[in-house]
Amino acid sequence: MTGQEGRVRDVTGVILAGGESSRMGSDKALLTIDGVSFLERIRQTLSGVLGDVVISARDEIGYSVPGARVIGDVYKNCGPLAGIHAALLAIPTSRAFIVSCDLPLVTPEACLRMLTTEAPDDVVVARRESRLQPLFGLYHKKILPELERSLRQNRFSVLDFLDGVDVTIVDLGPSAGLVNVNTPGEYADILPATRRYFTTAPSPLS
Numbered sequence: 001m002t003g004q005e006g007r008v009r010d011v012t013g014v015i016l017a018g019g020e021s022s023r024m025g026s027d028k029a030l031l032t033i034d035g036v037s038f039l040e041r042i043r044q045t046l047s048g049v050l051g052d053v054v055i056s057a058r059d060e061i062g063y064s065v066p067g068a069r070v071i072g073d074v075y076k077n078c079g080p081l082a083g084i085h086a087a088l089l090a091i092p093t094s095r096a097f098i099v100s101c102d103l104p105l106v107t108p109e110a111c112l113r114m115l116t117t118e119a120p121d122d123v124v125v126a127r128r129e130s131r132l133q134p135l136f137g138l139y140h141k142k143i144l145p146e147l148e149r150s151l152r153q154n155r156f157s158v159l160d161f162l163d164g165v166d167v168t169i170v171d172l173g174p175s176a177g178l179v180n181v182n183t184p185g186e187y188a189d190i191l192p193a194t195r196r197y198f199t200t201a202p203s204p205l206s
Contacts, residue, residue: 008115012091013046013053014071015039016083016135017063017101029063029101031187038104038181043068049111050097054090056083075151081158084139085147094142100135105177105190113176114138119168127169128178134158136178 017029017039029039036044039055043065046053055063059072071090075082080100087096097115099106110126114137117124125137135158143165150161172178181187 007049007051009051010093011050011095011097011115011138012087012093013043013050014084014087014091014096014098015042015046015053015055015068015101016080016098017055017057028181031104031181033104033191038101039063039065041104042099042101042106045106045108046097046099046111048108049115052091052093054087056087078151079156079158080135081147081156081161082151084158085144085151088139088141088144088147094140096139098135098137098139100180102181103133103136103178104181105179106136107175107177110136110172110176110178113172114170117168117170121166121168123162123165124168124170125162126172126176126178128172128174128176132159132169133178134162 015029030037032038033041043053043055053068055065055068055070057063057070057072058076063070071086073082073086074089075085084096084098087098097111099111114124114126117138119138122140122143123137126133146165147161150156155161179186179190181190
């Protein structure tokens with residue numbers, strides 16, 4: 001369902017943040033491009049296409065971002081699967097659009113492509129150049145029982161979880177901005193590349 005401003009109203013945007021960032025050595029969500037944090041960039045992009053955006057993190061006091069409440073994990077220290085679970089429990093809509101905080105270049109057009117895909121399945125995720133992106137996709141609340149079961153059984157792999165539910169895969173090209181930034185080298189590589197996507201912070205769609 002699309003609102004009068006062109007934003008999708010029956011899906012909540014969820015930014016997954018608060019991971020260990022062990023390969024980066026510092027919190028990826030707070031890294032900046034042109035002075036704007038990854039977290040804020042993604043929030044601005046999602047706010048242009050969705051009516052509501054929240055942040056899913058290990059605890060509710062880890063981040064302060066204007067215009068986005070923070071949802072703390074129910075199952076602590078269990079990775080992104082716990083973040084998806086906590087978000088689906090807390091949001092008012094039946095579906096969450098999950099975006100990892102290590103995707104700072106993702107474009108509004110890519111988000112809209114995902115949001116407008118007609119799919120009856122439990123989950124819709126993106127794929128770019130044969131690589132699945134499980135943390136860029138739509139997740140329905142009806143998977144909550146299976147999420148609970150996986151977390152209680154200490155099965156925390158998102159890819160393994162997807163093997164047990166119905167999934168639609170959407171192929172996206174290089175212009176989607178699906179570039180994961182997990183290491184200092186990858187961070188250095190994307191800084192010049194950002195000029196292909198944004199000159200400053202991304203502008204919301206009108």
